[in-house]
Amino acid sequence: MQDPDWWRQAAVYQIYPRSFADSDGDGIGDLRGVTSRIPYLKALGVDAVWLSPFYPSALADGGYDVDDYRDVDPRLGTLEDFDEMVGALHGAGIKCIVDIVPNHTSNRHAWFQEALAAPRGSAARERYIFRDGTGPGGAEPPSDWESVFGGSAWEQTRDGQWYLHLFAREQPDLNWDNREIRDDFLRTLRFWSDRGVDGFRVDVAHALTKDMSEPLPSRNELHTEGENAEGAHPFWDRDEVHEVFAEWRSVFDEYTPPRTAVAEAWVHADRRARYASPEGLGQAFNFDLLRAAWNADQFRDIITANLREAANSGASSTWVFSNHDVVRHATRYGLPGADDANGAAQDGSAWLLGGGDESVLDREVGERRARAATQLMLALPGSAYLYQGEELGLHEVADIPDDARQDPAFFRNPGVEVGRDGCRVPLPWTADGGSFGFGDDGAHLPQPAWFGEYAVQVQEDDPSSTLSFYRRALELRRALQGEETLEWIDEPSADVLHFTRPGGWHSVTNFGPAPVQLPEGTVLLSSSPLQDRKLPTDTTVWLR
Secondary structure, eight states, X not given: OOOTTGGGGOEEEEEOGGGTOOSSSSSSOOHHHHHHTHHHHHHHTOSEEEEOOOSSOOOTTTTOSOSOTTSOOTTTOOHHHHHHHHHHHHHTTOEEEEEEOOSBOOTTSHHHHHXXXXXXXXXXXXXXXXXXXXXXXXXXXXXXXXXXXXXXSEEEOTTSOEEEOSSOTTSOBBOTTSHHHHHHHHHHHHHHHHTTOOEXXXXXXXXXXXXXXXXXXXXHHHHSTTTSOTTOSSSSSOTTHHHHHHHHHHHHTTSSSOOEEEEOOOOOHHHHHHHTSTTTTXXXXXXXXXXXXXXXXXXXXXXXXXXXXXXXXXXXXXXESOOTTSOOXXXXXXXXXXXXXXXXXXXXXXXXXXXXXXXXXXXXXXXXXXHHHHHHHHHSSSEEEEETTGGGTOOOOOOOOGGGOOOHXXXXXXXXXXXXXXXXXXXXXXSSSTTTTSSSSOOSSOOOGGGGGGOHHHHTTOTTSHHHHHHHHHHHHHHHOOSSOOEEOOOSSTTEEEEEETTTEEEEEEOSSSOEEOOSSOEEEESSOOSSSEEOTTEEEEEO
């Protein structure tokens, strides 16, 4: 019998399909490429993979502009390739989670093309959020709202109306007040669930429902503190969104075991629990550790708060340090100020914007801290989300030429944002070759020469490599897991974070600058070599 709670403490590996493995040599990763690397995933020891969008798309936003929610981009394969991949994953004991993007379609979606051809006030336009403009002849947008990617959140059509796009203009927002939209997404959830998908990662889950009552508030009013009570912002985190997810839960529960879901919801911690409730999606990402400085007090406070929140909601917590939207944590932790608890958390964006100066990046420190952070994370109760390439210790690729970049954030915010291409560069599988084993020759984003040093081939048989470390940590994690609780152990140094898990195993992390004495116990795993029963700086150890 399949465990319905498999997701509660799963190790989930995120695959950005276009950058994972290329089976046909066109420079773009594909589903057959994923299938070919399932032995690697099995050896790594993950419980599930999460696939970023693989749907037909113009790639205006890396695949998050979806043309058809129930098909595969021809450049990535076919539905038959998808079925083969899911079957192979299940044969290897690995679950499959897929991304779903419900806030917006692409501007190439059949619905949006129909809306553009239809008159104002038509049923086709009611699937989206169209409004007349302001000013003489309606030449100005309905409001001064800004897109997340910069510029206006409104785009004018040929007949003079405007449509809302909270993200790129190629991503028109859907009207979730429309029953047709809700019913069609229920069909999509069943379509993929019937094909064996075990769960869904819900993109921008907090933005679906909107209050478009006129007059629309100004941008200043949106940002005025206290102007919008919790749950009452015109388009972020409205209370009605949970009516949508309650219907989704009914669909998930039609299957045995029930399908799972995790919300990407950038909301206050006390609001996150509603997305993660058993009546809703069941789990929600917490990105708090991802945004924290390398500091013991911050880590302890964040872990304590999120475990308490998870217990109150009935969910399990989620932990993540890297994904397709952020600078890789091996790089973040090697930048100046990464350990400054009193300063702004170092997210790496300023470093990227300044050209990615290697002289200020301490790669060795960053990699050491990244391994220590990952080992600490894997000891925590809850789900651990890993991003492709972090098991190789990969750093952010900072020096991508402007003419090779793809992220719309770069083009919409020149001089303000570099974008996310640097964490999406195709993986190195071999030490040399035209694309380091990614495919036959090239890669859709340029790979730096130093990628060869981090290749799977180089690390595969090296017991001291980051890849070997991840494999051992995931193997131990599975063997040691117990109840979803931990107990903090006070240490003489405030720079040391020590907790114990049921079964009598301990995790100890030294955030401080000097080695500290290890507690008694048998060493199971250390993220860096120990020094005569002393725990070095930036190191995590597991003991029994």
